[in-house]
Amino acid sequence: MSGWRTRKSSPRIIAGGASMRAAGRRSGFTLVEVMVATVVVGIGVSAALYGMTASVSVSNTGYEVLESQKLAGYIYDYCQILDFVDPDGEPVFGPEDGELGIEDYDDIDDLHDLTLSPPIDSNGRVLTLMPQWSQKIQVMCLDPATLQVLQNPSGIYFLKIEVIICNGTRTVKKFETILTDWI
Numbered sequence: 001m002s003g004w005r006t007r008k009s010s011p012r013i014i015a016g017g018a019s020m021r022a023a024g025r026r027s028g029f030t031l032v033e034v035m036v037a038t039v040v041v042g043i044g045v046s047a048a049l050y051g052m053t054a055s056v057s058v059s060n061t062g063y064e065v066l067e068s069q070k071l072a073g074y075i076y077d078y079c080q081i082l083d084f085v086d087p088d089g090e091p092v093f094g095p096e097d098g099e100l101g102i103e104d105y106d107d108i109d110d111l112h113d114l115t116l117s118p119p120i121d122s123n124g125r126v127l128t129l130m131p132q133w134s135q136k137i138q139v140m141c142l143d144p145a146t147l148q149v150l151q152n153p154s155g156i157y158f159l160k161i162e163v164i165i166c167n168g169t170r171t172v173k174k175f176e177t178i179l180t181d182w183i
């Protein structure tokens with residue numbers, strides 16, 4: 001009897017062991033399944049990182065445009081406190097004799113071909129916290145009738161002020177405006 005029990009019990013153990021191994025195969029993962037899952041997760045992480053990078057880039061671009069508008073606005077405001085034509089002596093296009101820097105400039109065309117880095121605010125104060133930014137200024141005289149650039153202006157003319165805002169070596173935005181002393 002005991003031999004019978006032994007023989008009879010043995011298949012149950014074997015069957016049980018086979019059942020456990022089968023269950024182990026069902027609940028585990030094959031190498032291929034693990035590799036596929038790794039690839040899928042990798043693609044998902046890459047997509048998420050790309051989305052974050054694109055978002056940061058757009059955010060930085062928006063910030064730079066706003067900063068450039070502000071810095072260009074400072075130059076146009078600063079022009080409002082300068083004279084249209086030099087008030088002293090014989091006016092020339094560009095700085096007159098003895099005007100060595102922005103602190104000496106008193107008419108708008110003195111700013112021609114000037115690069116300010118760090119930039120200035122609308123009162124001429126240097127923005128020391130923005131050392132990587134710059135304001136590049138070009139001033140042109142325009143014929144009021146044709147708006148063409150005058151090489152040798154005389155009489156009444158408009159002034160076109162071009163301001164290019166750079167962040168480091170990169171140009172962020174270019175601005176233009178036309179000023180007149182008619183009004």
Ligand SMILES: [Ca+2]
Nearest residue numbers: 092094095110
């Ligand atoms: Ca001048």
Ligand SMILES: [Ca+2]
Nearest residue numbers: 086096106107
């Ligand atoms: Ca001047």
